[in-house]
Amino acid sequence: MLRQVHRWPGLLAATLILALALSGAVLSLFPATERLSAPTSVTGQTVGDLAAKVLAAHPGVEQIRRSPSGKITAYWFDADVAGAAVVDPATGLDVASADKGAVQRWLTDFHRSLLLGDAGRYATAAGALALLVLALSGALLVARRQGGWGRWFAAIRGPWTGRWHAELARVAVVGLGLSALTALWMAAATFDVLPVDEANPAMPSAVSGEVGMSPAAMIALQETPVADLRDLTFPYAGDAEDVFTLSTGAGTGFVDQGTGKMLVWQSPGPWTVLGEWIYLLHTGDGAALWGLILGLAALTVPVLSVTGGLIWWRNRQSRPRLAGMVAAPVAETVILVGSEGGSTWGFAAALARAVQGHGQGVHLAPLSTFAPLAYKHAKRIVIMTATWGDGDAPTSAKGALERLATAGPLAGVPLVVLGFGDRSFPAFCAYAEALEATAKAAGWTMPLPLDRIDRQSPQAFARWSRTFGEGIGLALDITHQPLPPQSTALRLVSRMDYGESVQAPTAILRFAVPKVDLWHRLTGRGFGRFRAGDLLGIVPEGDTVARLYSLASGEADGFIEIVVRKHPGGLCSGQLLTLQPGDAVQGFLRPNPGFQPDRSPAPLILIGAGTGIGPLAGFLRANRGHRPMHLWFGARHPQADYLYADDLATWQVDSRLTGLHTAFSRTGRRHYVQDALREDAEAIRRLMVDGARVMVCGGREMAQGVRDAMTEILLPLGLSPAALKAGGRYAEDTY
Known part of the structure; x- marks a missing residue:
């Protein structure tokens, strides 16, 4: 469900979100350029001094505004002709045009309303809502993928599209979510949906009636630094009853033009203060660095769109299409699939079609979508899953084990688990076994014991289908011959x-x-x-x-x-x-993301025997950054099967290999790699204290021997291979 919540806003509103993100990224540059180009302010200058200088340059001045970047703009009338200019606060003289450039005006209008007026504002609000949903659901998906919020910044592994999508998302999600939320707030304010505070204090009932005092002599203006100024509006020429209106970050007040005293003052209400913060957070106006950060976050949207689209397309292409599939809430048979390479989907589709042939409504979906409350008319749930790596969940089953453990069983709805794997691997169907154990502990009814399909055997699957059919009262005898992978x-x-x-x-x-x-x-x-x-x-x-x-x-x-x-x-x-x-x-x-070096500078302990040196040699060959890598390698005889001997010597010379330790079992000493590890226990413990990661490759018996040796070695440190594996510091690739 969470993936669907994340997927559909992105697919349906992709063009709109891209348009808003790219225009927002360009607009984020303007506060920074404005700050850099604004005339240098005078240290300690007061509003009274500034007003006097501008008044001398433009006797018909009506208003002075200071932008959050520090730019000061004066507005005046000269013989009934309006004028405006950016002024130098030191002199009050004009230094630049007050008009925004045509590009900035066009981009601002486009970003706010798509150049379509109110209809466009509604559309951009919808785009902001879609972006907010994407940001929130994306954050939840990253946390789920990482194994919890506490592992938010842990290393991300997997195919490059999913890895880069998650890498960018976890960096940009805060900026994108905040941009979307503040955009929705500003849209609501535009359409008068939010409460508002009184903008100005009540006009004073009594003024001095005097005119002619210079702003430089006015106490209220002299006590206000230019750095606090928002705007100063001058009284109407010749009107002795009019006043100066002074606005700062602290509020708005009226100043008597004859005495220079503050007549009345009003601090901003909470809605005004909040609105100003929302504006700053959305635009970066007044916080140029923050604006640039938001712009960089916005620039991740095109990349996230591409990688997200590729992930969706790959997932779509990897699943067989099932004609006549019904939605989950009305299905009688729900088939959930955990697959890494895609072959398990073929068996699941064959089962689905066979059950459909008996008039049953079937829903076929990834195991990662497991949501029992959605299966309102289900008579049975079938989980068909492969195992990835050392008993881990395959890609399309992420998070299912945790949800199975916490979701209550459906009354009267049995659950069946079928595992797929290769018996030659040590973790044969381990993930399916974990699902079965978890389901039993949660109280699910399981009429059939876990069955296992070895190496995609059509015969084993046909046998299981007959047993399954007998249990549900349907005659099933399914023959499915997997297609060979595209090579x-x-x-x-x-x-x-x-x-x-x-x-x-x-x-x-x-x-x-x-x-x-x-x-x-x-x-x-x-x-x-x-x-x-x-x-x-x-x-x-x-x-x-x-x-x-x-x-x-x-x-x-x-x-x-x-x-x-x-x-x-x-x-x-x-x-x-x-x-x-x-x-x-x-x-x-x-791809084999579970057996890749992380990108930290911490030492790497590589342990292999026989052909297990293959990927370890590849890691050393690629170690052009000279990360500390230490190799413990076991073979039969140094003159017979010392694989990569010349390369290892070369890599030691050019510092790709920091330390080399060998063990040979067909010499007089009969030495194995686990023996070499025990001999170097102190050195290994020092490396582990420095944060080293361990990578083991080779046969199952060798890996178990290494695991036993490392258990002894790490015991004084209070560590173990199991604990290190849970923390991402111990990886095995065994056969």
Whole structure:
């Protein structure tokens, strides 16, 4: 629901919000330029002195105004001809025209009313309301994505569109929200919706009737600094009963033109004071730096529009279209999907169509939209979800676990959870397991135990569908064959072979980056943008299930590199290790935001064994800023499978690698990487005190051994791998 609240104002009012934001950004420059160009004020000058100088230069002066920037403008009549000019406070003489430039006048009118009068003012108010909804809902989404308000400024990970959208949003949301709120206030004031205070005090009943006193001699004007002046209106020439009207930030009063004394004074009411603050906050007039900050916030709107539009388009394209889908409140079967790569959506759509075939109303939606109170006619809720990383929620399931834990179960509505994953990974269906456990704890009725679909198996899904159909009284036997992911031909340019002598054939394979068109470069799709640690998917011949390999290179390196070890009976690894330079294989990219170095200057502890050095080598290769990086690497024998040995030596020389620690298990010492960690416990503890982050890549058994060693090492510091992982300082990429 929150995503929809955020999405639709942005989509429907995008052009209007863009027009208001860009015109507002340009207008934010004028207070700063006006302040820079305004004549220098005279230190300690009084209103009486200023008025006397202007009166000498323009005997027919009617009013003097001082803008928040310090610019002083005089207005007069000379032989019934009106005149106005910016004046020098030191002399009272004209220095510039009082008229705003044509561009500024046009932009101001456009920003306020789109050049359409009252109808335009209503439209801009609607745009401001849409922007306010976007700002508030966006702030809630960022907080939810970050895991709470306390982690507002924590590192953001994910595909570049979502990451940049959130990065900009969390910086600009305060300025954009405040601009929208103050715009709505000013619109309400324009249409007389808000209460108002009495503008001026009551005219005094008795005046001296005298005329001719110089403003420089008037006590009330001499006691008022020019810095406090808003405006001074002169009495009508020849009218002894008229008075000076003095307005400052502290209020408005009438000054007797014959005695120079203040006759009556009125401080501004609360609505006036509040309105003045609203005006300053919206325009920056009188606070030039704040105006520029607002302008910068407004300039984020075009970027947020583009990234937000790309996020919406990607999400829309990743979901299969379901003909005849009904809205959530009237659906009998609600199917909620948690997916990262999109394959789970295909299974969900197949289930939805099969249930529709029995005359049931079905609603298919991302798991992140989970909202039980909306499912008013539901007879069942089905959650079909993959797992991301080390048991985390996939992209389309963000926040669902927390809402499931807090939302009360629906009476008489069963909940079914089906997990998707790869049994070779340690966190196989871990997120689905967490959902099931949470649902049981919350009191949901769960007629079927959690089932798991390994490697998108059509047979396993068909078996589950029959069981599910029997439970709801429908004959279901669904066959769904996942489509292979869209891939690109990758040409091998070089290979380096290792490990034959220790019966572990391994190769560093380097592929050429395929040609990428401008659209894919701009959107980051396909091979348009990638980093070390992202995943290269390879679909082997004779299979539809991709194998994923961590990248040892980034886009800036100009090549695609992976490290592959041949597994006994391994279909994909066997095919890859038969490739020779010039051969090609089909591959695709998948972001891996959970295993990327953050951007802090804190030390980085890299731990890997065997082919797990691949992404770690990529991080070192990209470390051109010389962040302290320390590598603990385990292999079998230094003469057989010491991967990247020459590169590691080079990176030490040019300070990309700060410290190198190795362990070899097929030498006389039989040393493993966790043994090396224990030997360097004191050095590791010092790094952790300095805020180091730990990144581990390799086999599951190695990762568990490292976890045990790090638990022992960190115990004196009161830390643990689990606590560090919760704080974003311990990441694993295991297989």
